[in-house]
Amino acid sequence: MATRLRSAGRRCTVIGGSGFLGRHMVEQLLDRGYSVNVFDIQQSFESDGVKFFLGDLCDKEALLPALQGVSVAFHCASPAPSSDNRELFYKVNFMGTKAVIEACKEAGVQKLVLTSSASVVFEGTDIKNGSEDLPYAQKPIDYYTETKILQEKEVLSANDPDNNFLTVAIRPHGIFGPRDPQLVPILIQAAKRGKMKFIIGDGKNLVDFTYVENVVHGHILAAEKLQKGSPLCGKAFHITNDEPVPFWAFMSRILTGLDYDPPKYHIPYWLAYYLALLLALLLGLLRPLVTIKATFTPMRVALAGTFHYYSCERAKRDMGYRPVVGLEEAIARTLQSYPHLRRARA
Numbered sequence: 227m228a229t230r231l232r233s234a235g236r237r238c239t240v241i242g243g244s245g246f247l248g249r250h251m252v253e254q255l256l257d258r259g260y261s262v263n264v265f266d267i268q269q270s271f272e273s274d275g276v277k278f279f280l281g282d283l284c285d286k287e288a289l290l291p292a293l294q295g296v297s298v299a300f301h302c303a304s305p306a307p308s309s310d311n312r313e314l315f316y317k318v319n320f321m322g323t324k325a326v327i328e329a330c331k332e333a334g335v336q337k338l339v340l341t342s343s344a345s346v347v348f349e350g351t352d353i354k355n356g357s358e359d360l361p362y363a364q365k366p367i368d369y370y371t372e373t374k375i376l377q378e379k380e381v382l383s384a385n386d387p388d389n390n391f392l393t394v395a396i397r398p399h400g401i402f403g404p405r406d407p408q409l410v411p412i413l414i415q416a417a418k419r420g421k422m423k424f425i426i427g428d429g430k431n432l433v434d435f436t437y438v439e440n441v442v443h444g445h446i447l448a449a450e451k452l453q454k455g456s457p458l459c460g461k462a463f464h465i466t467n468d469e470p471v472p473f474w475a476f477m478s479r480i481l482t483g484l485d486y487d488p489p490k491y492h493i494p495y496w497l498a499y500y501l502a503l504l505l506a507l508l509l510g511l512l513r514p515l516v517t518i519k520a521t522f523t524p525m526r527v528a529l530a531g532t533f534h535y536y537s538c539e540r541a542k543r544d545m546g547y548r549p550v551v552g553l554e555e556a557i558a559r560t561l562q563s564y565p566h567l568r569r570a571r572a
């Protein structure tokens with residue numbers, strides 16, 4: 227109730243508000259009493275309380291009307307990580323984010339909250355309880371991550387309290403929940419094609435999977451605690467479920483929850499990685515004659531076969547963050563939201 231009163235009448239803009247995370251963000255902001263503008267390249271839903279502005283975020287002039295009279299902008303738009311289009315990632319994540327910063331300043335927006343990614347420090351090797359002090363990856367695993375690093379640096383260095391412009395970056399990892407277009411659908415599609423038979427490595431590698439409502443909660447807390455002189459200014463924060471789980475136990479839980487068999491055979495990590503690399507090279511050579519999208523990419527093998535979980539102590543200390551939905555409940559809600567992906571029994 228206190229949050230609702232404090233936020234009543236305050237308008238914010240969600241850039242990327244038609245996407246998976248963005249739409250959840252819009253819903254929670256409305257619940258908490260904010261008025262919401264959405265800026266996106268497409269409109270994916272209708273809502274009485276929301277004003278939609280359609281356009282490309284690389285175009286500063288198109289952004290400006292969506293930012294007028296707004297105190298906080300959330301920037302969670304990005305091309306899909308699987309798009310594999312270097313130019314597009316560079317244009318949208320890097321150049322587009324510069325346009326977002328310029329437009330925010332010009333429109334008098336006081337706070338910019340960026341959705342970054344914990345992957346900005348991941349190089350394909352184990353990270354256990356990694357803190358925000360880890361250096362950015364020198365060899366990022368893909369173009370998506372490369373440009374998420376550029377984007378985060380740009381936003382954090384734009385923090386300028388003297389000119390009343392404050393910035394913060396939230397680094398979630400492995401977001402899942404209702405309407406997620408990636409994790410559960412890709413997994414089930416692979417299972418349907420009989421491709422989910424193998425566990426990559428020994429299956430003991432711990433990973434963070436973060437329920438979308440916790441990610442949203444972290445963003446809204448960050449916006450509310452971001453004040454002149456606060457420790458949030460110009461800093462990055464991991465937001466996780468704070469319950470790392472073995473990657474393959476999580477995948478198996480989703481598969482069995484939707485009536486698919488869990489993987490049971492083991493394949494050494496290095497073998498899976500080189501097979502995925504070989505496949506990627508072959509598909510690269512055959513393009514544009516063949517345009518098949520591989521399920522097992524070197525990036526996914528690296529994510530599936532290594533430890534990568536992160537400490538969210540900084541978010542707990544500086545913004546009072548605690549996950550609001552535990553992992554078991556989060557999985558149950560997610561499974562319930564995908565009746566159409568449940569295996570049809572013969």
Ligand SMILES: NC(=O)C1=CN([C@@H]2O[C@H](COP(=O)(O)OP(=O)(O)OC[C@H]3O[C@@H](n4cnc5c(N)ncnc54)[C@H](OP(=O)(O)O)[C@@H]3O)[C@@H](O)[C@H]2O)C=CC1
Pocket residue numbers: 241242243244245246247248265266267268281282283284301302303304305306318322341342343344374397398399400401402407408
């Ligand atoms: N999903 C995950 O596990 C993680 C995601 N993140 C970050 O979270 C954020 C949200 O991800 P998620 O919700 O999964 O992604 P989505 O693809 O679901 O949402 C992104 C939205 O941004 C839109 N968009 C893309 N390009 C532009 C553009 N040039 N101008 C305006 N709008 C644009 C997309 O439209 P369209 O669909 O038409 O392209 C889409 O509506 C991203 O920044 C991502 O990097 C970080 C860590 C983990």
Ligand SMILES: CC(C)CCC[C@@H](C)[C@H]1CC[C@H]2C3=C(CC[C@]12C)[C@@]1(C)CCC(=O)C[C@@H]1CC3
Pocket residue numbers: 307342343344345399400401408409412413416521522526527529530
């Ligand atoms: C086919 C199987 C080996 C794996 C299927 C599940 C994967 C599609 C997902 C498991 C971990 C996910 C993940 C992301 C995308 C979907 C997965 C690869 C991100 C790359 C999304 C964007 C980020 O910023 C980082 C995420 C890490 C985890």
